[in-house]
Amino acid sequence: MTISDAAFESRLKESAAATQTMLLTLLSDAVLPDELARPERLMAAMRHGSLNGGKRLRPFLVRESALLLGGDDDAALRVGTALECLHCYSLIHDDLPAMDDDDTRRGQPTVHKAFDYATAILAGDSLLTYAFDIIAAPETQLPDRAKTELVLALARAAGAGGMAGGQALDLAAETSPPDEAGIRMLQAMKTGALIRFGCEAGAIIAGASAHDRQTLRLFGQKIGLAFQLADDLLDLTADAATMGKATGKDAARGKGTLVGLHGIDWAEKHLDELTAEAVELLAPYGEKAMMLQATARFVANRQN
Amino acid sequence: MTISDAAFESRLKESAAATQTMLLTLLSDAVLPDELARPERLMAAMRHGSLNGGKRLRPFLVRESALLLGGDDDAALRVGTALECLHCYSLIHDDLPAMDDDDTRRGQPTVHKAFDYATAILAGDSLLTYAFDIIAAPETQLPDRAKTELVLALARAAGAGGMAGGQALDLAAETSPPDEAGIRMLQAMKTGALIRFGCEAGAIIAGASAHDRQTLRLFGQKIGLAFQLADDLLDLTADAATMGKATGKDAARGKGTLVGLHGIDWAEKHLDELTAEAVELLAPYGEKAMMLQATARFVANRQN
Structure with a gap:
């Protein structure tokens, strides 16, 4: 049994709205009680870099994974929002002139365009x-054991062995293109790690068994790969459609992608396989897993 | 009873060496087990930005505060090293062209000079x-309750209401100089917060009473203020000596300091008062507090 696209999308939208509300609360000026201690411009930049829409896929993964395994949704929403803050920091720093040098986002x-370079660094x-802070705060009502595990898993997903490391490997790829194993590792770190954490976090919040946690971790790994593959395909086909050329921005900049290496047909087939594997991983959970399985399909088929 | 300068300095040096060894271990390539996943250049930049000497005052504060209240020294050294990593991140980002634009440090x-701008952002x-990561890791042998408190206290000391916020207020001060209350708040956040955390961390590691923790927190607050005041005095007197003018770099850039506001005589007197207050706070602990009391004097009297 599967869920309808409309039902999935309405649930995703609902969750994005909840995340937005939580972000608004957590980033309001009132969180710093001492008026003197409020760096207004910095907080405005933090809001600018995090309140601007988006699907809020990562918080959704945290909440749905927690729900699957019986975790508390209030805690999952807070942890999901923490993950979104971290995701937004990575976008702010990636956009900086020294990195991707992007002037607009969504x-x-x-x-750095709406404020200034220094403020953008500090906002990130x-x-x-x-x-x-959000994970460790008393308002996140979880056992200290779970908080410690969440902090550790998030730090590893985000640090030199995770997202930031993937970003560094990506910089290096511009001058010396990696082979297939290198591309896979780079992508698993750069985009995969936070998505995988999102799924694993739900298991930690639920105090799930090692087996359940490992299953969610694997599920996250699969959809993280699928997310990047879909991105590379979109990059290629969007450019082909709008710019009349067969190579996209990343390929043009000399960055290897699996699509560039194996072609569009292979990539579409591989994407289908990854999605089927991700869906299959959650089969033992029965109907309860429908929403996460729909997420796997959504990640592979999204058009933006 | 007080400790001799030589005994204090030898202890500080010993602790700096222990911190250096711990940093070397924690920043070795081997911490990332998968060879493919090693962003070598990023890790080299992280080492460059953290292994280059320094007094390692913040780890020393964590260890001595823990020792005073019966906390485990292995855990204190790891937490102190985590604090040092965070301190070094702030130096790397402060030195960036968009911030203080410094070409050399020590x-x-x-x-960003030894590597490149993007790598420096990512290394920070x-x-x-x-x-x-270091605090939450299993190798840091502390109860989960203590780890959660450490993570929360460190995130608050470092974030928008702490160091990063102070840095943002400092940027704003270049165009609209703050009044005395504003200067005090800015400094308490920018440099004070991490020093205060160092002292409080020792109390958390020791599982100390709320009263002991508050005392160490206050002690940290006093010496954080003293640290900045001594810095401002050094800035002024070093410049006066070497550049033949009475205003230092910060003053020249239009940043208000308490020394600029009240003069050198007032500042030296206030520094003595702060030191006496800090020493007095720890008097109830008797001889055990000698090392931290010597640290308060050292912070006020250091020549670099």
């Missing part, structure tokens, strides 16, 4: 730091 | 993230 000026730093 | 090229991000 139709809005990037943080602060959102990264805030992610750990 | 006689070495800064990270990764050291910040790693600080939370």
Whole structure:
């Protein structure tokens, strides 16, 4: 049994709205009680870099994974919002002139454009730091054991062996293109690690067994790969459609992708396989897993 | 009874060496087990930005505070090293062209000079993230309750309401100089927060009473203020001596300091008062507090 696209999308939208509300609360000026201690411009930059829409896929993964295994949804929403803060920090820093040098994101000026370079660096730093604050805060009602595991897993997903490391490997790839194993590792780190954490976090929040946690981790790994593959395909086909050429932005910049290596047909087939594997992993959970299985399909088939 | 300068300095040096050894271990390539997943250049930049000497005052504060209250020294050294990683991240980002634009630090090229701008941003991000990793890791043998408290206290000391916020207020101060209350708040956040955390961390590691923790927190607050005041005095007197003018770099850049506001005589007197208050706070602990009391004097009287 599967869920309808409309039902899935309405649930995803509902969750994005809940995340937005939580972000608004957590990033309001009132969180810093001392008026003197409020760096207004910095907080405005943190809001600018995190409140601007998006599907909020990562918080959704945390909540649905927690729900599957019986975890508390209030805690999952807070942990999901922490993950979103961390994701937004990575976007702010990626957009900086020294990195991807992007002027706009989702139709809005990037943080360094809307504010300034220094403020964008600090806004990213602060959102990264805030992610750990939110998890450890008393308002996140979880056992200390779970908080410690969440902090450790998130730090590993985000640090030199995870997202930031993947970003560094990506910089290096511009001058010396990696082979297939290198591309897979780079992508698993750069985009995969946070998505995998999102799924694993739900298991930690639920205090799940090692087996359940490992299953969710594997599920996250599969959809993380699928997410990147779909991204590479979109990059290629969107460019082909709008720019009349067969190579996309990443390929043009000399970055290897699996699509570039194996072609579109292979990539579409591989994407279907990954999705089937991800769906199959959750089969033992029966109907309860429908929403996460629909998420796997959504990640592979999304058009933006 | 007080401790001799020589005994204090030898202990501080010994602790700096232990911190250096721990940093070398924690930042060795071997911490990332998968060879494919090693962003070598990023890790080299993280080492460049953290292994270059320094007094390692913050880890020393964590260890001595823990020792005073009966906390485990192995755990204190790890937490102190985490704090040092976070401190080094702040130096790397502060040195960036968009911030203070410094080419050298302690006689070495800064990270963005020795590597590149993007790598320096990522090295800072990764050291910040790693600080939370180190605290939460199983190798840091502390109860989960203590780890959660450490993560929360460190995130608050480092984030928008702490160090990063102070840095943002400092940027704003260049165009609209704050009044005395504003200067005090800015400094308490920018430099004070991590020093205060160092002292409080020792109390958390020791599982100390709320009263002991509050005392150490206050002690940290006093010496954090003293640290900044001594810094401002050094800035002024070093410049006066070497550059033949009475205003230092910060003053020249339009940043208000308490020394600039009240003069050198007032500042030296206030520094003595702060030191006396800090020493007095620990008087109830008797001889056990000698090392921390010597640290308060050292912070006020250091010549670099």
